Amino acid sequence: MFNMPLTLHEVEHIARLARLHLSPEQKEHYRSQLSTILDHIARLQELDTRDVPPTTGGGLTEMPLREDQVRPSLPVEQLLSNAAESQENQFKIPPVFD
Amino acid sequence: MSPALASLTLAQMKAGLESGDFTARQLVEASLEAIARLDPLLHAFLYIDAERALNQAAAADRQPKATGRPLHGIPIAVKDVLTVEGMPCTAGSKILQGFYPPYTATAVKRLQEAGAIVIGKTNTDEFAMGSSTENSAYGRTHNPWDTHRVPGGSSGGSAAAVAARMVSAALGTDTGGSVRQPASFCGVTGLKPTYGRVSRYGLIAFGSSLDTVGVFAQTAEDAALIFSIMAGHDPLDATSSKQPLPDLHLPNDPSLRGLRIGVPREYFVEGMQPEIQLRTQEAIEQMRQLGAEVVEISLPHTAYALPVYYLIAPAEASANLARYDGIRYGPRSRADSIWEVFFQTRGELFGEEVIRRIMLGTYALSAGYYEAFYGQAQKARTLITRDFEAAFQTVDVIAAPTTPTTAFLAGAHADDPLSMYLEDIFTLPASLAGIPGICFPVGFDSQGLPIGLQLLGPRFREDRILSVAHVYQQITDWHLRLPALVKGDAAQ
Numbered sequence A: 001m002f003n004m005p006l007t008l009h010e011v012e013h014i015a016r017l018a019r020l021h022l023s024p025e026q027k028e029h030y031r032s033q034l035s036t037i038l039d040h041i042a043r044l045q046e047l048d049t050r051d052v053p054p055t056t057g058g059g060l061t062e063m064p065l066r067e068d069q070v071r072p073s074l075p076v077e078q079l080l081s082n083a084a085e086s087q088e089n090q091f092k093i094p095p096v097f098d
Numbered sequence B: 001m002s003p004a005l006a007s008l009t010l011a012q013m014k015a016g017l018e019s020g021d022f023t024a025r026q027l028v029e030a031s032l033e034a035i036a037r038l039d040p041l042l043h044a045f046l047y048i049d050a051e052r053a054l055n056q057a058a059a060a061d062r063q064p065k066a067t068g069r070p071l072h073g074i075p076i077a078v079k080d081v082l083t084v085e086g087m088p089c090t091a092g093s094k095i096l097q098g099f100y101p102p103y104t105a106t107a108v109k110r111l112q113e114a115g116a117i118v119i120g121k122t123n124t125d126e127f128a129m130g131s132s133t134e135n136s137a138y139g140r141t142h143n144p145w146d147t148h149r150v151p152g153g154s155s156g157g158s159a160a161a162v163a164a165r166m167v168s169a170a171l172g173t174d175t176g177g178s179v180r181q182p183a184s185f186c187g188v189t190g191l192k193p194t195y196g197r198v199s200r201y202g203l204i205a206f207g208s209s210l211d212t213v214g215v216f217a218q219t220a221e222d223a224a225l226i227f228s229i230m231a232g233h234d235p236l237d238a239t240s241s242k243q244p245l246p247d248l249h250l251p252n253d254p255s256l257r258g259l260r261i262g263v264p265r266e267y268f269v270e271g272m273q274p275e276i277q278l279r280t281q282e283a284i285e286q287m288r289q290l291g292a293e294v295v296e297i298s299l300p301h302t303a304y305a306l307p308v309y310y311l312i313a314p315a316e317a318s319a320n321l322a323r324y325d326g327i328r329y330g331p332r333s334r335a336d337s338i339w340e341v342f343f344q345t346r347g348e349l350f351g352e353e354v355i356r357r358i359m360l361g362t363y364a365l366s367a368g369y370y371e372a373f374y375g376q377a378q379k380a381r382t383l384i385t386r387d388f389e390a391a392f393q394t395v396d397v398i399a400a401p402t403t404p405t406t407a408f409l410a411g412a413h414a415d416d417p418l419s420m421y422l423e424d425i426f427t428l429p430a431s432l433a434g435i436p437g438i439c440f441p442v443g444f445d446s447q448g449l450p451i452g453l454q455l456l457g458p459r460f461r462e463d464r465i466l467s468v469a470h471v472y473q474q475i476t477d478w479h480l481r482l483p484a485l486v487k488g489d490a491a492q
Helices: A008-017 A024-046 A076-080 B002-006 B010-019 B024-042 B050-062 B106-113 B156-163 B180-186 B220-230 B274-289 B302-323 B338-349 B352-365 B371-394 B417-424 B428-433 B462-475 B484-490
Strands: B045-048 B075-079 B117-122 B169-174 B189-192 B212-217 B260-264 B293-297 B397-401 B437-444 B450-456
Touching: A008 A024, A008 B352, A024 B302, A024 B352, A024 B371, A024 B417, B002 B024, B010 B024, B010 B220, B024 B045, B024 B050, B024 B075, B024 B117, B024 B484, B045 B156, B050 B117, B075 B156, B106 B117, B106 B169, B106 B220, B117 B156, B156 B169, B156 B180, B156 B212, B169 B189, B169 B220, B180 B189, B180 B437, B180 B450, B189 B220, B189 B462, B212 B220, B220 B437, B220 B462, B260 B274, B260 B371, B274 B293, B274 B397, B274 B437, B274 B450, B274 B462, B293 B371, B302 B352, B302 B371, B302 B417, B302 B428, B352 B371, B371 B397, B371 B428, B397 B462, B437 B462, B450 B462
Parallel strands: B075 B117, B075 B169, B260 B293, B260 B397
Antiparallel strands: B045 B117, B169 B212, B189 B212, B189 B437, B397 B450, B437 B450
């Protein structure tokens, strides 16, 4: 699994998952660079982590709670003001289905 | 008069305003003049609102002097990943071009409520991903000590703005070293608080288990003041801690008697610039002479911090940056279907480093690799944290170099991202452990470039590292040295 260069097929799969359009040159560029980085990262496999719990939540142990109360929120117009397109208090997008 | 006014420390500005030596308007004008003269050479700022700052200064001057507001009339700058209502926020990315946030980040708001005047937004690597501020979509920032060199990153704009005395304090963020490393490269004091200490409401998220809001200033005393105002629980950020803030009254007595300083042997590696090792050891020796006890310690998992960080941070970034889809904010690429909008907008508007990290993080989280990559990194992160916990059983603070080299030339790592990542090897472990760190100048290399020492403390003990840095700054003047660019300016 490790120390193996990424294949072009894998790069295309990752780009698809991440919703990124890449040119053929970019695909090759990232294939080569990510392979080098992953090769360096692979040294983590040598570490014995049996019985070691994972760190989650940045190590914070507190979990603050608050009363579940209705509060004012930001005005709709203000939230829509940054959208590329909006209509009738909603974000407007191109068709989802053909 | 004005250039000298802009060069004052925050404490001096505060004292001068309170005694009526000058007005808030004069301070803001001095700051704007310094920006007008120096920023064309440095490009520390992405946005400046002179009119708003001058109006706020005039309003401040109309109020009685004894407002009880600790930052009354003081101009500051804010890294362009923290939102300020009324100012655009780009995170150094084209994908947020033209975005006007509807609210102000809590950290900034608290400073504004204390009387601070936000003069503008500073340059950053795109989404704070980088170590040189070269990854900004709006052009790189130059190091005030040598404009051919980088200021460090990702908070390079804020570090350069303080180093060039355009403002006396500026906010930055530190996810893997983005406050400490540019502080080192620019010869200023930079504080990275404990994870959870300062609210991140209004901070554009990068790595949610790592992101912290920090500050650059000339002195530890000034950093302590800004920090004490920003810190503390915020109901709008569930990850902000309710731990009470310790007394941040810094000692006047220049003594470190009773302090135990640990020096980790893993932070003195082959290939690092010998002058950094030398200046670091000299500074530690000075602290020993002030009464501190210095002991060698070991943080055995240090070498794993880089692979751990470059799995966890990109994994979290790939999730956090999924929201940039051209729908709710930022420009949208033209396409016929919603899917094409996503692919085109993101592919066209994210920069190279951001795409690289999204790809890396997506891979690390993808089916079949999650346990081996992200899962293993989370466990290794526990081991790195335990290293520090064990060390702090026997020492009060840890002293180490901040970076393996001084500020490098722009373009030096352009074709080799891994070599750029290696610039962060001394700052990443503390970020993964969530502990506070401060970097402050302890000398220069043979080329006249600043060298910073890093002090790390236990969780929520910012008071301890600020106090030690403050004591050191009482007996040295490295932190008051000015780049030639600024000195020439002040002499005019």
